[in-house]
Amino acid sequence: MSKDPKAEILELIEEIEKHNKLYYNADSPVIDDYTYDMMMKRLAELEEEYPEYSFSYSPSKRVGGNPLEKFQKVEFTTPKLSLTNAFSDEDLRAFDQRLAKLTDDFTYSMEYKYDGLTVVLYYEDGIFVRGATRGDGVIGEDVTENLRTIKNIPLRLNEPETLEVRGEVYIDKANFERLNEKRIEDDENLFANPRNAAAGSIRQLDSKVTAARPLDIFVFSLESGGSQGFKTHSQSLEYLSKLGFKTSRCVKADNIDQVIRFCHELERTRGELPYEIDGLVVKVDELEKRTEMGQTEKSPRWAIAYKFPPEEKETVVESIQVQVGRTGVLTPVANLKPVLISGSVVSRATLHNQDYITEKDIREGDVVLIRKAGEIIPEVVRVNKDHRDKSSEPYVIPVTCPECGGPTHRNPEEADVKCLNVSCPAQIRRKIVHFVSKKAMNIEGMGPKQVQKFIEKGIISDISDIYDLKDKKDDIMALENSGEKSFINMVNAIEDSRKRPLSRLIFALGIPFVGEKTSKLLAERYETMDNLSQSTLEELQKIDEVGSVIAEETRAFFDNPENIQLIDKLKDKGLNMSEGKKSVTNLFKGKKFVLTGTLPTLKRDEAKKIIEENGGSVVGSVSKKTDYVLAGEAAGSKLEKALSLDVAVIDEDTFLSMIR
Template structure:
């Protein structure tokens, strides 16, 4: 009898929840909803065996975690390229139509929140995660369960992934900040920060009280739902109970896209939530596949960013900071002012030439904005408001931290401190090493790194792996739990694949993507250390500048000694993303461009891509004249047709497996 009542209450509460949060059409009062929820809570408290992981009662929170587990995204969560004006958008449209001329676009409001992904199995919500670095995010399932706009059960039994933006409304932020002010707590600068902070609470009860919501905007495998267009996929998931922003439109031309942008540029202030731009996507799913992706972003979508808000303030002083490469940057100290929702008291001045060309002076009234809505910068001084108290800019010629003479190379705009023992350079290098895209050591933020350096516990990256519990516990804000988590994160980072270590070392011109290319080619760090200039020739995307930089770095004996020390401390120095196969160059796929299409029966697309890359292939998402092989699985579509038209070699999965020796 009780079980039947639990099922009945669950069904009713899920129905009322969807009516209220998705369709904005409640059929019962809040009081009735709360009465039914309380009844279910009481039944479950007395009969815990009747509570399910997706019960409506999980909305109130209760799970307390020690930390967030890492989640590897099955499909990378790519970031979008940006457009800032009409010219950028017309160029995007022209580029798209050269490849896929018969398309239309879907325009959506770009919600200012936190990107998350939701996973369902057998109709049940099983996991949710943050975007993270696009490849790896954090499991925040318990916190996402508290968001009432997210369905815990759906009428679909197969695996399903849905992505969207978790956000906080303007009204909710105002109420939250009012409570925080009364409690003497620091206020949230904007809804985005509030949403991100709320979803990273270890106590889901706290998240529940923050009243977050979510708009869903993407289904990575929309075709499995029988959809042919992105607009159809949005309609489909809305039918399932997901909250989809109602303000999207299908536009037939770039002129209609521009009209949509103009409309919402004016109307965005009337919305109950913040938006920071418009997302434009090719509507046809087949054409999205043809256009494919770059390493960082899809070619079939772009984000138009609203013009940066500009405000006036006073430039009170100019100070200088030193980066990990030794680059010295002038920064403005400002009379605090709010810009794009955050309080700004510092802004970059870029370099000496930037300041002198604009004649920016201390005590000037200046215009500032956030470049790309992120980094505050000084745009220009208001020369007409000068009163004679302004002080012209003079570039320093000695490092502000170590006193070394600064050097500005010919044809470069920046000054550098060349002292590798400069304290500022060391701290910045340490922060880079532990950062998310490098060794990804949770708990080692800039304040902790600064503290450890000032206490002389770490002087170089190897010292991080020598830290001991008794050294950390006496430090400020370092309790037992925090120390245990930090030491565990440090130990876990030893197993990272070679590309993370290479990026973390801070070799000039070696970004995360270049580090991956080098790691997959050389397989182990010793081979890279011993490489000559000839060894770099022919490696995709590795040119003369990068080659010389890597050779120069490893020619330094101190750098080679550091690598040996890291090995002794147990750090992995091999590429472990995919184990490389012997005799790779004998493979028919070595150096070839390969595209996968259709459904594979023996391997997943990801597994097939990994095996091909092990053999030296470049796996691409789109067919072009440069494609060497198309691997066609079941239900192959437009990619197969295009490959046949271009005369590209088409093979089936069985042939591919034979060619790779399986």
Template sequence: MNHKEYLEAVNKLNDWARAYYTDDTPMASDDEYDALYHKVAEFESQNPNLKVIFSPTNRVGGEILEQFEKLAHKARMWSMEDIFSDDELLAWIERGDKRSQRFFVEPKFDGASLNLTYENGVLISAATRGDGSIGEDVTSNARVISSVPLQIPYSGLIEIRGEVVITKSDFEKINANRAKDGQNLLANPRNAAAGSLRQLDSSITKSRRLKFYPWGVGANELKFSTHSDMMDFVRSLGFLRDDFVRVCNSIDEIRQAYDELLSLRDEKPIMMDGMVVRVNSLSKCDELGFTVKFPKFMVAYKFPAIQKSAKLIDVALQVGRTGVVTPVGVLDGVEIDGAFVRNVTLHNFDEIERLGLMKGDMVCVIRSGDVIPKITDVYKARRDGQEVAISRPCKCPECGSELLDEGAFIKCQNLNCKARVVSSIIYFASKKCMNIDGLGDAIIELLYKNGKISSIIDIYRLDSSSFDGLEGFKSKKIENTLNAIKASQRPPLHRFITSLGIEHIGEVAAKKIATVYPNKWLDLSMDELLNLDGFGEAMALSYLEFMRVNHIKVVELLEYITPIIDEINTTQNIFSGKTVVITGTLSRPRDEIKAELESFGAKVSGSVSSKSDFVLSGESSGSKYQKALSLGIKIIDEIEYERLKNES
């Protein structure tokens, strides 16, 4: 076999694999495939420098990684807003003037999101969603998934996004084999898919029978006008295609599609927890843009929760990082929607009293997709007198300290309580906070148990000797962990504020504080906090109280951490201090123009009102344009916008 014959053989093997795994129309027998595969492998062993990256021999697996490196997405991977009813669907359609739009719908498979990057027709990288901007590099694992093409007939740069899943039947086979081998059973197909994608040994990933279904693209050079046409093209490149994909022209057609898909819930080979609904027009998607968390042009219309009966055998108590003691219901165990449920949230003791719940009760439990299982009803008519009342605790289950009973919330006030300390450290190091790779829950528990850390600040006092005697820590893992800790010392300011674990202050609130008060976030007043959009008295009081009690600790932490503040160089012009609404299709992406206006000190609003100063209008402007006319708001086009922004 010469080099030309080798390349032809590689392409033939990939064509055969695509026909077998993706199209379900085999083009060759197993013996024929194996014989050609052997010739390719033999050529590569004799000519390692000529081996191509898209060779099917790269699907063998067996590569062992110390841990996953970080990999930035070229375009952000967004999560979706959930809706649960026709009323919420109608409300979503009415937001952003979507009534005249066509909608693309498809199943929302329950798996793990994956971003594949192709360049010059070759798969060059694969990453998990991560925090949306940066994921984990799982390229070696993606290459062993049979339905992920190593080579595609398209030379442009493209990020292809989709869901990695395990079919119900394959999941059952995997668990049957694990049971025979005396291994713990996997919880459900969704968790199994996510865990399989993140195996350090790619041969384990290969054995898990994963499948990849594309649902979108990130960075790309495509010129399609609709999402449906774009996905038809993507799926033509050699990816799996589900048979339930369609374009709807009205809300009635969306409802009809939803009902039809829901009726197929049990028949579908892959678990799904709803239906994705998105605006089909890509220019309209650009116009609608994004909120802080979600795209405005797509939602997940979730299926109703599945209900099952189970027996409540006990109530466990968990202490969170703020000291709140949360009751957790312990069930005798019930399978719901592919997951074996033993624990359910009870929220707080007021909820227990509202339900009239007792230990030993038969209860109604619901679970929907990734929603935490919960009790919705108590079958009191089935009581036999053996039930036991659930009493409110007086002592902390972890440290034994007296608890403060505030009604709905019961709190441990002991700042040195192990549960509070460990929970706060875990939260601090988590992905959505400081994102310290290598410091997961189990590692933090281990370090705490062995006296290596007793507070958040101790993370930054760790050195290589701190890991002496700890099981599983080899020199490379120690080096990687310490490097990750060092890398976290210059986080964006909003991430640092989020990581402090202030009650009611999540990522969105932290971003507002960091954006508006980047230089005085540590010493804010009540009025300053209440001036922030969306801040109420409870949020402001929580922030103030935390900073009052923990001021010294935060200052000490800042000796090790230097948060990065995004410098905003505001250019003064006619838009400074004005409220601007953008509508229609423009020559530049809407987010780009919005960022530019904000750099001028303008506020960009999503709706027209009497307080609006300008409406920047592009092609196909709709109701916002008409409303601006009726209110007498100044309407400008892009030409006038460019002229005005350059005037001082």
């Protein structure tokens, strides 16, 4: 090395970055860790001694800086649009036909749809100056210091280019498993899946935390800038690779048939990849053609995301456990040998009821094929009986409650087995947990673990006891991990809950089959709890969308003296027992809305509340009877169906302008 400090620092930077690329990109290191660490140590010493030569692109800057108080906002010069989705060959062909009507003589490029967090990187004269999350597509969060810690984000390009690129930060499968293993050792909560781990890591206020996470990146788009003139997207990716970026794999296709073949091939082989992907992004390759095709307000017309069907994997049913719900229903749950599927570790799957178990013949010790229904809920597809132990026996739900030992009963006309003991601790616990939940009375500070502690210590024994907790401070403060501030916040939340409208209280009481929507219908129809409790079965059955089963369960609930006693107690505690004025206007009277995707500022519950307060209703699926589809980011098949049926699609800005 040169004796001149500046020259030595520059030589060390170049040498260290060379070895970073060999290690992280090529997976072929040529020096041992000790030699690498000594170079980094020497670089840090020189930069400390000669701060005037501490360059922003030095690899020493990747270790993380001082914690930030909050993220600054970054306004994008070009919108970061989301993609519409395709789920079948027919969807892809329809996409191709739409493009053919706009222009001709175009080809496709295809890239893996990585399951991570999208970020935007900015470079000036080849130096990394800023990085942001995608945010709402218009404004993102400045996470520059956190992105500096990712080894595959070049802090200095191979050419002095000024440009803006877009990429996906992710964690590969092996590193995700190691990360969770370390969290087990440290007695920390596990990450649900690699995407959540990556997203949470990037949004850390302390970049040192980010630096400790095994993050990586694929760059997939040159958004703007650069001195080269490209005719195709694939050419731009080749150039970005030469500049030093780790770019996404790009496969070219001359027509939609080649695209479909590659989609099916990737479906079969995606499990062999070292990282999670949930589909394939199909783009028109020619940049000039993209300009001709244009874009909608939310999505480019020249690109679509093909989403894979649910991934399926084999694992073992290690045991079957029965849980008791708040209505006394016994639900069997399979405890599985943990397996990574569709981006998250699955260790449990509901088995619904005895009929489901019998039909699929699921037994403890079985090898089963599982998948995520709708990519969310794990379910058993079938049993691989070739691996079944000959000594195994059919599983039968116990005839006594596993929580209280009380008798169980199954109505011949129903699938569920129920515990008949109304004092069953499991039922009481789950009823209270439901009562305090966010969509019910929304009492923060009373999660399942806290409720369990309160019951075990005799602090509460039923729902009404919640409203006496302010007088039990000493008992609560004596519990492990209880603090003064948490107690005050919980008491304040309890006080606030007394003012909730009748509809929330009806839902909180946990009447079988009475969900949020039905609770609102009943509250609007009867206005007070007294009126509802005195309703007749015939009246209830006449209410639209209630039906005979809900009507019977509602009437049975109010015929139970214990439930009436509970309601009287809650009255005495000062809970609101009336709905009050519900409809602000009749602006949306009779109009049906479908919500899809993530809205920029409104939460889905907030949008739903606005619609209902103005006389409208929110339904779950799109049909010709739907009046509006309120679509946000990553809107999926509901948006596609709305477009095919010519249903009006509006964004949040349009929606808000309608109520002003």
